[in-house]
Amino acid sequence: MTEELDETDWSILAEVQRDGRIPFTELGPPGEPQRLGHHRARQALEALGVISGYRADVDLTKVGYAILAVVRLKYPGNRHEPLRRLLGERMEILECLRTTGEDCYTLKVAAGSMAHLESIVDELARFGSTTTNLVYSQPLPYRGPPDPAPVTVSPARTGPRPARSTRTRRRARRPPTPGTTPTRAAAGCGRR
Structure with missing residues (x-):
């Protein structure tokens, strides 16, 4: 299930992915009085399973x-x-x-x-x-996902809507190509 994350949540995720050992006292912008809120938000992200663990990157x-x-x-x-x-x-x-x-x-x-x-x-x-x-080298080591781009909603249409036809259109079904059988999944990987 996808969780709804706000700007603060994404900020915390970015910081924790950069440094999983960041102390709670340093979470959030410097001098911001909401650090306790950031601490609680981080705990909430852990409880929801959005942050599923911490690990060390080993050379x-x-x-x-x-x-x-x-x-x-x-x-x-x-x-x-x-x-x-x-x-x-x-x-x-x-x-x-x-x-x-x-x-x-x-x-x-x-x-x-x-x-x-x-x-x-x-x-x-x-x-x-x-x-x-x-592997010769790792030009881009693992990084977590960024905040997804905000969804833009088109402005509401002004003026009258065009009239819809009262007739129902039916799409013609194409017959299957002779000699082919529709499959549900790729063969060979144990998926049938």
Whole structure:
């Protein structure tokens, strides 16, 4: 469910995403007497689940993970529990997204060496075909979403409205193209 956020909420989200350890006493513009209000607004955002947690950004190279890779996995069938178990066991898999399109999953993997990466990819290959891309650099690290652009409402129409026809129009239905069957989802990713 989408929550209604005001300008203060978006300001708090921007500050907390910049620095998750910002003290409550520094939340909000300097010298503003509403800092207690900002503190309560932050607590409300946490209670609503808008702020779902805090984490540290770790420099992977400084802790022994010199290689970062993006692995795409095509996963045939619809038994995903074995993959989910592997995701829980292999902490080197930093992130996993289930996606549409040709690949079913996109994974972010950290490894200490090429041999280490190869062993992880070999484990993933038990589930389907993989494509591995090495990351050279991260020009844009993760950032949270900005305040969405305000919705503009067109001014009210002035003057009389054009008369509507009392006849009901029906659109002609196109017959399905011979030899094709409409599908509900992409094949090959366990979605039927």
